[in-house]
Every structure is written in structure tokens, then in C-alpha cells.
Amino acid sequence: MGSSESKSQKPSDQPGCFNKSGGKKFDICLATLGLDNAGKTSIVLSLAKELPEEGVLPTVGFDSKKIMLHGHSVTLYDLGGGTKIRGIWKNYLAEVHGIIYVVDASDPARVEESAKEFKTICQNTFVHYKPMLILANKSDKDEALSEYELTERMDLEEIVNVNHIPTKIQASTTTTKDHKTLKEGMKWLYSAIESDWETLEERVKQDILDTKVQ
Numbered sequence: 001m002g003s004s005e006s007k008s009q010k011p012s013d014q015p016g017c018f019n020k021s022g023g024k025k026f027d028i029c030l031a032t033l034g035l036d037n038a039g040k041t042s043i044v045l046s047l048a049k050e051l052p053e054e055g056v057l058p059t060v061g062f063d064s065k066k067i068m069l070h071g072h073s074v075t076l077y078d079l080g081g082g083t084k085i086r087g088i089w090k091n092y093l094a095e096v097h098g099i100i101y102v103v104d105a106s107d108p109a110r111v112e113e114s115a116k117e118f119k120t121i122c123q124n125t126f127v128h129y130k131p132m133l134i135l136a137n138k139s140d141k142d143e144a145l146s147e148y149e150l151t152e153r154m155d156l157e158e159i160v161n162v163n164h165i166p167t168k169i170q171a172s173t174t175t176t177k178d179h180k181t182l183k184e185g186m187k188w189l190y191s192a193i194e195s196d197w198e199t200l201e202e203r204v205k206q207d208i209l210d211t212k213v214q
């Protein structure tokens, strides 16, 4: 199945919904960013339990998927990472509560390029104070850099600290059936968003208004 088949969906803004545990239901919106071939679509489809065995096609533009996480609705924006598409990333930053930044850890030759795009994203004011999960993807490959190596090579700590971005880096792979590493990363991202929900929700509403007056 090609990634272009999934339909675009925007988060619902219906108030007053409750999850199974009786708590208020969040409509979380996340953007998945990173260079082409990093594994973004594979990750989104893995989380949606829809990863086809035959693999995925490069994303041309924008796709999205809706999943349930801890009883909350999560819309995952899957943005193409090709050089001609990266320019659209910034158009989605205002409306997201958090970001998943995917790096192909098995491709050291492109780490510098990924670090450059990462820095540009982090410097965008719509991203400041929003939780960011960095996935060091393709960790199943022998040549994959470790979380520590990527942190050093991409100067991650300095960039996220300067821009006030709560961050976790997690080695991940879409090749295991249980998707344990992805679930671990998402657990952290969900907790970070949940613990700051009221502020993030207000912030996103304001950021969306700000984009309209710009």
C-alpha cells in the first residue's frame, strides 16, 4: 500500500468527551518529521498497526493517521522528508502538541543534514516548550549509531536546551512485531503531553490564531 492512500484528518475540537477511565479525553496532534528515508511513514503505520509487509512508498507531501493512545485520540501528521517537501514542515508546527523527529541512525553520512533540519525546526517559536521525541531509527541494523552517539554528533542537548524543548531520544525499529521501542518512546511523549495538557492546549489554540494574523 502506498502512503498516499491515507486520508488527511484534522483533530476534532469537540468538547466534553471522556475516555474509558473517566478522565477528560484529549485530542492530541503530533507531527512526524525527519529526512526522507528516515522511516517516518513506517513508524506512523506501525503505530496505527497498518504497516504493510511489502513496505511503504516515499511520502509526497502530507498524510495523516488517527490512532488511540491510552484512551485518547492522537492524530499523527506524516510529512514527506524530501528536499523539495521540507519547506512545508513549518506550516504544521503551530497546531501540534508535540513532535516526533526521526533520524536514520544507520546512515551516518546523513546525520549532519538531519542535524541541520533539526536545528531549524527547534528554532521555530511554535516548537518551543513542546515535547519532542527523537527516534534513532533502524536500530536493528548493525551499523546504527547509538542514542549517545547521535546526541553527540547532532549536538542535540545544546539545541533543545537553548530552545526550551523537553526531549527524549529513543533507539527504535519498525522491524519487530511488538513495536516495543516505538511504544516506549510514545509512552514518554504521551506522559509529557498529559502532564502539561492545559498549557499545551491553550498554547496551540493561540498559536493557530497567531498564524491567521501573520
Ligand SMILES: Nc1nc2c(ncn2[C@@H]2O[C@H](COP(=O)(O)OP(=O)(O)OP(=O)(O)O)[C@@H](O)[C@H]2O)c(=O)[nH]1
Pocket: 034, 035, 036, 037, 038, 039, 040, 041, 042, 043, 055, 056, 057, 058, 059, 060, 079, 080, 081, 082, 137, 138, 139, 140, 141, 172, 173, 174, 175
Ligand atoms: N531496517 C530498517 N528499515 C526501516 C526501518 N524503518 C523504516 N525502514 C525502511 O526505510 C525505508 C524508508 O522508510 P519510510 O517509512 O518510507 O521513510 P520516510 O521517512 O517516511 O521517507 P519519506 O516519506 O521519503 O520522507 C523503507 O524501505 C522502510 O522499509 C527500521 O526500523 N529498520
Ligand SMILES: [Mg+2]
Pocket: 003, 040, 041, 042, 057, 058, 059, 078, 079, 080, 081
Ligand atoms: Mg514517508
